[in-house]
Amino acid sequence: TWKRLKRQERRKEIEDETGIRAALNAYTSSLSFSADSYVLNLPKRERSQMIREDRLPDVKQVIASDMGLRLLYRNQILTGMEDT
DSSP states (O other): OHHHHHHHHHHHHHHOSSSHHHHHHHHHHTOOOOSSOOOOOSOHHHHHHHHHTTOOOOHHHHHHHHHHHHHHHHHHHHHHHHHO
16 A cells, blocks of 8 residues: 555665665655646757647646656666665
């Protein structure tokens, strides 16, 4: 369950002597997103083409993608730490 996962993460955070896990958890917890807008970081030509073709992602897709990528990087860092 969610509570069990949170307890396990908290225990690992306490056991982590480097503080990296706590820092990553604090960073992730403090993220906030706007449900109304996002910034599309593409060259103007690509951005214009996506607008003309009505291919812009909606805000929920952008947030899910962003969080997924952040969690992937977080997990890679933590896995690397555990492997050393």
